[in-house]
Amino acid sequence: MSEFSEWFHNILEEAEIIDTRYPVKGMHVWLPQGFKIRKHTLNILKEILDKDHEEVLFPLLIPEDELAKEAIHVKGFEEEVYWVTHGGLTELNKKLALRPTSETAMYPMFSLWVRNHSDLPMKYYQIVNTFRYETKHTRPLIRVREITTFKEAHTVHATAEETEKQVQDAVKIYKQFFDKLGIPYTVSKRPEWDKFPGAEYTVAFDTIMPDGKTLQIGTVHNLGQTFAKTFDITYETATGEHEYVYQTCYGLSDRIIASVIGVHGDKAGLSLPPDIAPYQVVIVPIIFKKGGEEVIEFCKNLEEKLKLEANLRVYFDDRDIRAGKKYYEWEMRGIPLRIEVGPRDLQNKKVVTFRRDTQEKEIIDFDPSKISETITEIMDDVSLKMKDNAGEKLENNIRSVDSIEEAEDIMSQYGGIVTFDWCGDRECGKDIEEKVKVDILGVQLSEKENSTCINCDKPSKHITLLAKTY
Numbered sequence: 001m002s003e004f005s006e007w008f009h010n011i012l013e014e015a016e017i018i019d020t021r022y023p024v025k026g027m028h029v030w031l032p033q034g035f036k037i038r039k040h041t042l043n044i045l046k047e048i049l050d051k052d053h054e055e056v057l058f059p060l061l062i063p064e065d066e067l068a069k070e071a072i073h074v075k076g077f078e079e080e081v082y083w084v085t086h087g088g089l090t091e092l093n094k095k096l097a098l099r100p101t102s103e104t105a106m107y108p109m110f111s112l113w114v115r116n117h118s119d120l121p122m123k124y125y126q127i128v129n130t131f132r133y134e135t136k137h138t139r140p141l142i143r144v145r146e147i148t149t150f151k152e153a154h155t156v157h158a159t160a161e162e163t164e165k166q167v168q169d170a171v172k173i174y175k176q177f178f179d180k181l182g183i184p185y186t187v188s189k190r191p192e193w194d195k196f197p198g199a200e201y202t203v204a205f206d207t208i209m210p211d212g213k214t215l216q217i218g219t220v221h222n223l224g225q226t227f228a229k230t231f232d233i234t235y236e237t238a239t240g241e242h243e244y245v246y247q248t249c250y251g252l253s254d255r256i257i258a259s260v261i262g263v264h265g266d267k268a269g270l271s272l273p274p275d276i277a278p279y280q281v282v283i284v285p286i287i288f289k290k291g292g293e294e295v296i297e298f299c300k301n302l303e304e305k306l307k308l309e310a311n312l313r314v315y316f317d318d319r320d321i322r323a324g325k326k327y328y329e330w331e332m333r334g335i336p337l338r339i340e341v342g343p344r345d346l347q348n349k350k351v352v353t354f355r356r357d358t359q360e361k362e363i364i365d366f367d368p369s370k371i372s373e374t375i376t377e378i379m380d381d382v383s384l385k386m387k388d389n390a391g392e393k394l395e396n397n398i399r400s401v402d403s404i405e406e407a408e409d410i411m412s413q414y415g416g417i418v419t420f421d422w423c424g425d426r427e428c429g430k431d432i433e434e435k436v437k438v439d440i441l442g443v444q445l446s447e448k449e450n451s452t453c454i455n456c457d458k459p460s461k462h463i464t465l466l467a468k469t470y
């Protein structure tokens with residue numbers, strides 16, 4: 001197990017994120033701390049999506065004939081589908097698949113719902129569990145067989161231009177979301193051999209984990225009319241003709257939580273952005289024999305104040321254990337700010353703050369009329385600094401190269417991402433992957449003029465990203 005893998009597994013257990021001992025491979029139990037992080041993360045996402053998407057909920061089971069209808073799609077998933085074959089003791093006359101994703105559950109219904117051009121665009125999303133019988137090595141939150149946090153959006157449009165625009169909008173939505181979590185990313189168009197089964201093209205978000213490998217954390221797919229033709233999703237135009245619709249879909253998974261943990265964590269454990277931390281502030285009383293009651297009273301008031309005035313998630317830790325043990329625990333769990341209060345601080349009208357991200361202690365003035373504002377400002381600064389630091393780490397891990405040899409060198413020395421010019425041809429791309437022994441992530445969306453492929457000298461239009469991936 002690599003150093004990072006070991007750290008990651010330990011932290012999932014120690015910080016009580018998930019319990020990996022559930023007796024089905026690739027399926028885990030969310031624990032209360034992890035569940036809170038998941039809930040706050042999803043709330044951020046929902047808030048963004050709810051502006052112009054509707055939330056729906058489709059059944060888990062998909063009839064075999066619907067799943068099989070779209071040939072390329074089913075080919076892409078056939079080795080990963082779990083099947084329900086029996087109802088009690090009776091063998092079902094039609095097998096039912098546990099959804100690996102929901103195109104084939106949703107689109108037969110879309111075919112009933114879309115009638116007229118005025119019904120379009122339609123933008124739906126759901127947050128559900130999906131099942132994929134992964135044959136590659138499974139890893140908690142990173143490659144699971146039950147994806148418990150599968151956010152899938154599906155949109156339907158009248159024209160190809162509108163789907164293009166929707167792909168760009170979805171990229172913007174995900175950027176906004178990852179920025180809020182302070183997760184840095186690259187955005188690239190996947191090579192045609194790595195696109196979503198049934199899509200015209202796939203745009204993906206990747207981040208770098210501490211071991212230098214990239215993790216795909218989100219995808220946006222332009223589906224064109226492939227599924228519309230398979231599932232007969234048509235609309236009547238203003239002039240009375242019937243046309244097939246155009247579609248997009250985009251998804252995120254448990255990997256968003258894995259990336260928060262991996263990207264922000266350090267030797268002391270988790271470090272959570274305030275927006276998703278189970279508690280944003282923990283108050284720890286330092287109690288000696290004398291003056292204990294006043295300290296407790298002060299802490300309780302401070303807790304109430306911060307909850308009411310600053311709308312923060314605050315935990316007053318008055319457990320009867322050593323303060324040092326509490327410090328260790330909250331640091332490991334990644335709580336952004338700790339406030340320590342002892343009898344002397346009360347006398348001096350001061351409190352001590354400890355920032356998890358910078359590991360810095362500070363003594364600040366306690367002014368009851370200003371404390372909520374002060375703590376809110378600290379929270380904002382924590383969010384900003386965490387995002388900047390993580391962004392810098394990613395930038396430092398992207399290296400541009402001019403030759404295949406250089407790419408090999410950098411990969412073996414540092415890992416991370418290397419960028420170069422590539423012609424875009426499948427054969428040449430496969431040759432590059434073979435030579436450097438890592439995968440082409442994809443090409444940047446913007447075009448580049450006057451460049452040539454580092455492998456075959458043909459003209460190249462885009463900068464390509466290459467990385468060892470999860």
Ligand code: PR8
Nearest residue numbers: 101142143144152216217218219249250251252253
């Ligand atoms: C779609 N259909 O399904 P996608 N464990 C954790 N995360 C995973 C796993 C896994 N085993 N497999 C994939 N992901 C489209 C879009 C509806 C929504 C992650 O797309 O197959 C991927 O990295 O690309 C991706 O970020 C997301 O799930 C969507 O999966």
